[in-house]
Amino acid sequence: MSPSDLLEHGPQVTRAWVLHPDIASDRTRRDARPALEEAVALAAALPGLDVAGSEIVPLAKVRPGWLFGSGKIEDLGTRLKAAEVELVLIDGPVTPVQQRNLEREWKVKILDRTGLILEIFADRARTREGVLQVELAALSYQRTRLVRAWTHLERQRGGLGFVGGPGETQIEADRRAIDEAIVRLKRQLSKVVRTRDLHRAARRKVPFPVVALVGYTNAGKSTLFNRLTGAEVLAKDMLFATLDPTMRSITLPSGLKVILSDTVGFISDLPTQLVAAFRATLEEVLEADLILHVRDIAHPDTESQVADVRAILTDLGVTEETPQIELWNKTDLIEPGQREALAAVAARHEGVRTISAWTGEGIEGLLEAITAALDETRVRREVNLGFSDGRRRAWLYAEGVVEAEQQGEDGVVLTVNWTARQEQRFRALTGE
Template sequence: MNKYKTFLCVPIFKNFKYCQDVIFNEKNLIPRTQETRSLVEALHGTIIFEKIININFPKPSLLVSENVIDNIKTTLDNYDIDLIVFDCSLTPIQHRNLERSLNKKVIDRTQLIIEIFGLRANTKEGKLQVELANLSFQKTRLVRSWTHLERQRGGLSKVGGPGESQIELDKRIINTKIKQLKKQLEKVKQTRSIQRKSRLDNSMLIFSLVGYTNSGKSSIFNNFSSSNVLVKDMVFATLDTKMKMVPLGQKKKIILSDTVGFISALPTELIDSFNSSLEELFSSDYLLLVHDLSNSNIENQAKLVFNTLLSIGFSSEELEKKIINVFNKSDLKSTIDDIDIKFKNNNVTTSAIQKDGLRELKLYIENLLENNLSNATFFIPTKNEKISSWLYKNSYVYKQTYINEEFIGNRITAKITIEKLKSFLSNFPDIKVNNIQKKII
């Protein structure tokens, strides 16, 4: 595969007013640049040249000064470059003028991330979401001036295709397409929601692996579920949510889900589009928040994940109950004493690669299950057999005895979650239930 020979420009905004995102300041330069290199790599780019640009006041028309432009031009004369990546968000005007002045294809961080999502999306829903994000982005950038890459390589972008950016895409056409896509997405979402409902109609608790991209979520998922999800030292290796049943000790089972990783300055176009992938998280009983212990930006990454979870609708109290911090990559750095993150006390330290701490994590989960389950004995009259099947579906039944005395029917002993027990009691108020082990509030 052809690799984009890339010139990476990393702006540092000296004036805090211009760096709304925590990653764009000087302090985070090293981890941020590492992350952007990884993003470029994920787009099959090879970085030929890298430049840090200090910006006091971003120029509305060009972002940087003429001096900087001349400087970049000199580099372009000396190296064979086919793509310039600005690691920030460019306005449409800045974007167009930079391409014109530098006479090269320029993309910003937003476009970089959307393109990677475009490469990675596998499911129908994922593909529709990326297309929608891409169109929303294109809509703001109808004036495009450089088409070199599109013609040579068949396009960086899925939208348009070879040569199409030559023709100015008409806003009206884009809007119609956006409407159609939204409709299609709604349909796919409805189907998924039905599937999810049927999947959730059982007693298993759902644990979702969430966290910053590249922290090791899929590595843990694969270890627990003997799956083969792509694990790669690359941002956004996973895009589509995967769910699998994981057996634990004593006949207990959970559903484990692996989700898309978070990243700083995720394009708003994508946040909107990917809300539905994150919606899966609402049905989770617990969130296994995976951190990369070896990353020097770990606290900011944790903050970003936490704030995103808040922004999609979780409350802080809910998160406090649901989050279990998994400090992964302990083979690279083992201490967590110097780390200051929310709800740090609920934690397990792991190394997915060396399979350290995974047993402890399983035990931690088993304990949670134990605390969440109550024993109970149900007396189901023969004429109410339907209720027995409800119990089989919604609890862990481990004993059933037929009784033919003053009561005729089945005595079923089961372990059941408190929530399911509550719903049983309200749905079937006439059924006798004994030996409930836990208090129901």
């Protein structure tokens, strides 16, 4: 039974324990304390879990079949039993063999970081595409772990089934069932993606600039989105509060209309299956005219978070050609004296702004920065219109691009000063 199932069946919850292996031989390891705190926050984001305890486990190196050494396994096992723990969340990769051995030794369910994130995504995904992408990612992940039970195909509702299930099944039958499910899901997903492509093509006919919010999970993107648009997108102090992309149009003080897109939060060691599965969702970022990188400047591990976001953007194919503004958010959580010093540092860096999406501090300056970033180069051209072509003439005047008008024999000649985007929209009106 998954945590989601537990919630649906009543107040019963699953007691969980979070372990962060701090491996000395791992050159890419993060600071252990913030990493453990993030892992606990991930566990708290999954309904039905009661985190009974958490700890950092120092390791000189990984023991291939067991992950931990025999002494540590015995010590942990004693404490887990005393705390009546049912689920152990290990913040890092766990091989199928290690998972099987630890489950048999401790008599608990084991979930690694990838499995936990997949469970959260399954609980939060709302759109048809989001649900299918999570399902596909879960299938790809579970196919590599056929040393233990495959339960996902048997679940009726809630979760992904990684946390519990009916028992061992035959590996070959599981593999065949998974492969068939993957083919079916890819077929369904291709239909959904085609629909999104049609919607995207329709938007291109009226191509307002797209401004994409990106950032580490819980950096405050949805709070900023709500502040700028007046929408009521779920905004909680919780990891992965937003999974499915949300788009709204806003009008800048200059009169320019833009489309603002809120995206899924990034996280370190994001499962590779999810990066691939959510690529279509994150295509909004690839098509953005401006990226707002929302950063939790009050977080103790903010530098590592920024590095993770930049690495994922690079993996997605975002280049330096796309303008970016880095927003140092949550300044309201910083002491006033430090806030002033922070603002002084930000002022020395082009493309950096300090804001508080919660209080609204710095939002006016942000809107000015967005306007400046989207202020495109203008080109002067002459446009010939027939006397009966009042619709396009009215559109040009409404856009404020007409500098002069002269009467001709067959119509009017307008001198316009417009951006490439406005020209593209004008051509779309004519069907060119």
